[in-house]
Amino acid sequence: MAVTSSETTASSQTMNNVEAVRATLYEAMKSDDRTIILGEDVGARGNVFLITKDFIDEFGPERVIDTPIAEASIVGIAVGMAMEGLRPIAEIQFADFIYPSFNQIVGEAAKTRYRSNGEYTCPMVIRTPYGGGVRGALSHSVSIEALFYHVPGLKIVAPAFPADVKGLLNAAIDDPDPVLFLEHKKTYRLIKGDVPKGHYTIPIGEANVVRPGTQLSVVSYGLYVHWALEATKSLEEEGISVEVIDLRSIRPMDKATILSSVEKTRKLLIIHEDNKFGGIGAEISAMVAEEALFHLDAPIRRLCGPDVPAMGYAQPLEEAFMSSPAQMADAMREMVRF
Amino acid sequence: MPTTITMPQLGETVTEGTVAQWLKRVGESVEKYEPFVEVSTDKVNAEVPSPVSGVIREVLVKEGETVATGTPIAIIDDVGSGSAPSPQTPAAATKAEAPSVPPRSNGQPVVATSSAPLDEALRKASPAVRRLAREHNVDIRGVKGTGNAGRVTAQDVTTAAASGPAAAVGHAPAVPSGTSTYAEPVPGTTIQLNQARRIIAQRMVESKQTAPHAWSTVEIDVTELWKWREREKGRFERETGYKLTLLPFFIRAVAQGLQAFPLVNARFTPEGIHVLKEINIGVAIGLPTNLIVPVIKNADRLTIKALGVAAGELIDKARRNKLGVDDLAGGTFTVNNNGANGSILSAPIINGGQAAIVTMEAVVKRPVVRDDAIAIRQMMNACLSLDHRVLDGYTASGFLAELKRRLESMGPDGAI
Numbered sequence A: 001m002a003v004t005s006s007e008t009t010a011s012s013q014t015m016n017n018v019e020a021v022r023a024t025l026y027e028a029m030k031s032d033d034r035t036i037i038l039g040e041d042v043g044a045r046g047n048v049f050l051i052t053k054d055f056i057d058e059f060g061p062e063r064v065i066d067t068p069i070a071e072a073s074i075v076g077i078a079v080g081m082a083m084e085g086l087r088p089i090a091e092i093q094f095a096d097f098i099y100p101s102f103n104q105i106v107g108e109a110a111k112t113r114y115r116s117n118g119e120y121t122c123p124m125v126i127r128t129p130y131g132g133g134v135r136g137a138l139s140h141s142v143s144i145e146a147l148f149y150h151v152p153g154l155k156i157v158a159p160a161f162p163a164d165v166k167g168l169l170n171a172a173i174d175d176p177d178p179v180l181f182l183e184h185k186k187t188y189r190l191i192k193g194d195v196p197k198g199h200y201t202i203p204i205g206e207a208n209v210v211r212p213g214t215q216l217s218v219v220s221y222g223l224y225v226h227w228a229l230e231a232t233k234s235l236e237e238e239g240i241s242v243e244v245i246d247l248r249s250i251r252p253m254d255k256a257t258i259l260s261s262v263e264k265t266r267k268l269l270i271i272h273e274d275n276k277f278g279g280i281g282a283e284i285s286a287m288v289a290e291e292a293l294f295h296l297d298a299p300i301r302r303l304c305g306p307d308v309p310a311m312g313y314a315q316p317l318e319e320a321f322m323s324s325p326a327q328m329a330d331a332m333r334e335m336v337r338f
Numbered sequence B: 001m002p003t004t005i006t007m008p009q010l011g012e013t014v015t016e017g018t019v020a021q022w023l024k025r026v027g028e029s030v031e032k033y034e035p036f037v038e039v040s041t042d043k044v045n046a047e048v049p050s051p052v053s054g055v056i057r058e059v060l061v062k063e064g065e066t067v068a069t070g071t072p073i074a075i076i077d078d079v080g081s082g083s084a085p086s087p088q089t090p091a092a093a094t095k096a097e098a099p100s101v102p103p104r105s106n107g108q109p110v111v112a113t114s115s116a117p118l119d120e121a122l123r124k125a126s127p128a129v130r131r132l133a134r135e136h137n138v139d140i141r142g143v144k145g146t147g148n149a150g151r152v153t154a155q156d157v158t159t160a161a162a163s164g165p166a167a168a169v170g171h172a173p174a175v176p177s178g179t180s181t182y183a184e185p186v187p188g189t190t191i192q193l194n195q196a197r198r199i200i201a202q203r204m205v206e207s208k209q210t211a212p213h214a215w216s217t218v219e220i221d222v223t224e225l226w227k228w229r230e231r232e233k234g235r236f237e238r239e240t241g242y243k244l245t246l247l248p249f250f251i252r253a254v255a256q257g258l259q260a261f262p263l264v265n266a267r268f269t270p271e272g273i274h275v276l277k278e279i280n281i282g283v284a285i286g287l288p289t290n291l292i293v294p295v296i297k298n299a300d301r302l303t304i305k306a307l308g309v310a311a312g313e314l315i316d317k318a319r320r321n322k323l324g325v326d327d328l329a330g331g332t333f334t335v336n337n338n339g340a341n342g343s344i345l346s347a348p349i350i351n352g353g354q355a356a357i358v359t360m361e362a363v364v365k366r367p368v369v370r371d372d373a374i375a376i377r378q379m380m381n382a383c384l385s386l387d388h389r390v391l392d393g394y395t396a397s398g399f400l401a402e403l404k405r406r407l408e409s410m411g412p413d414g415a416i
Helices: A017-031 A055-059 A071-083 A099-115 A162-174 A223-236 A255-265 A280-295 A315-321 A325-337 B090-100 B115-123 B127-136 B154-162 B165-169 B195-210 B223-240 B247-260 B304-319 B393-409
Strands: A012-016 A035-039 A064-066 A087-091 A125-130 A155-157 A179-184 A192-196 A208-211 A216-220 A242-246 A249-251 A268-275 A301-305 B002-006 B016-022 B035-040 B045-049 B054-059 B066-068 B072-078 B213-221 B266-269 B272-275 B281-283 B285-287 B290-292 B333-337 B356-360 B364-370 B373-387
Touching (some): A012 A017, A012 A162, A017 A035, A017 A087, A071 A087, A071 A099, A125 A162, A162 A192, A208 A223, A216 A223, A216 A255, A216 A325, A223 A242, A223 A268, A223 A325, A242 A255, A255 A280, A268 A280, A280 A301, A301 A325, B035 B072, B127 B154, B195 B290, B213 B393, B223 B247, B223 B304, B223 B373, B223 B393, B247 B281, B247 B333, B247 B393, B281 B304, B285 B304
Parallel strands (some): A035 A064, A125 A179, A155 A179, A216 A268, B281 B333, B333 B356
Antiparallel strands (some): A155 A249, B002 B072, B016 B066, B035 B045, B054 B072, B266 B272, B356 B373, B364 B373
């Protein structure tokens, strides 16, 4: 894993994803007075997942701001702060609530540098938990990445592993332009891993081959990277070798890593939780068709959520929306045998 | 598609039902929502509507029999969808196979011809397979497929290529890209492609595929021209050592026609139509195994005599295989003196990149109408193929009319 570090010590620490977010935010607050956290329940409540617990006591209510339930204002205020030299980290409590702030993100934050001819930049992070599989029902399960990845000027990051959470969140905070930082809520406490100590960044826009293989390239991000890895383990016993790429950054997208993998395996399966139509998989698929058609030995396939308005609350509906590791293994097997 | 009908749950607490009466029998058709069975439970009696339109194929529960809810009670062949019967069910499989294998008179089933799976292999070849097959010179039809349903995979191609040239060549010779590989294998000998043949094949395919060809023909009276050539040929041969054919006269008229219609002396480029300043006439020369088109540069500046010498030199060189690169480069228009063996009509393929090509067909004595009387004249067809991207019929026919006018005005009192 590519880890650049300014002051990494030899030691690391085992954390889950929520602890990695918390630790990274704490270090950012500690090391730079310009860092401001704002959002619903980030102060007294310490965030609904306890990510910013006790931050308000240490850093005060002027740097850890409890906002009203007004997402357009949360992002709009952060845009103003960022343009005037602060380093705001705005939180949208659940990605499902991001819609009121759409104009502030797409119309303002993403265009600030361009509109001002580079005179102003918008160095801000918008963090938000997304994704389903937690019985979150219609308004706590949504994936929003496809709504934003069409927008030039906006970076989108969706790490899957704790060490990537830290490295990419640091990179997002350091970035001179707005970054939408997506945290899959089911991975929050489910996924644990070693996280290097000290400040380090992982460049935004670099994918990671988390499992090398020869017969099929699987591209995914977030929770499904873990499930895809689980699926490949069962296939390994059948002698099927699958390469798994964790996209990590959705935009900019690491075309080179995807293309070199496809040129090797000649087959591509894209797996994401978000629904299929116009999703991230559509862009990856188009890009590979444009640039690597004559390396393809099978039609590109996408395993995605169904095109239904939302993830239902009922367990069978939620299961119908999510792709299971077994379904992933089936799709992988079919593609390898094609 | 067959639909399996199960015992419905008639009420939340009901766990079983009794088939009271079948309202439809096996073989009878049923509309969607039409009741087809009556079911009784300890709470209600109900007619059960069919979920599909179709034909009752099978009844699985007899009247009076009680079964648990969810138990299959009947199978309906869904005719509404119009899809083929599912191969999973034996009955459907039998039906599906029966008409496709008609017995021959001797009772033997018809066996699929061996070319069918081969063509299938080509049709299903993925972009990667096609590219690898081309790179490694592998004939896909000769490769054993290990993929789904015998598909030849990219791995199969690289394996075949690695296993040596014998396997790589397969059972058919490599062909230049763009040439059909779909022909049925028929006994015969294969002439290996030499470089020239390969280039000709490639250029012809390229021209036909990129330039939309249109055709036009004019009939030209060359009686007077013929007399002129007859008058000049003896002296010409004595002075130059070459025979005087009609070709230099044609080239002269073509060059003058191109001056009058510059758009015919042009080439199509993505940026626009490039009208060429030089008039360099390619002369198509057919050899037993080859076709070659040497070029007479700046043909519009040469006299008929000079054109005759230039053409004579080039034909001589071509026959002795002595043409150099310079002799072949720079053509802007092509003339094919096609009539030597009696051809009277052609649809020539435009020489790569040019706007048009003209053939001069056989000169034949024909009865024609002159001043309302029938006269015997020496007639010749000139056939033009044009790149319709560059010019339209209006310009092309103007060019042909000019060509006709010029050739018909050439007479025995001219000077070469």
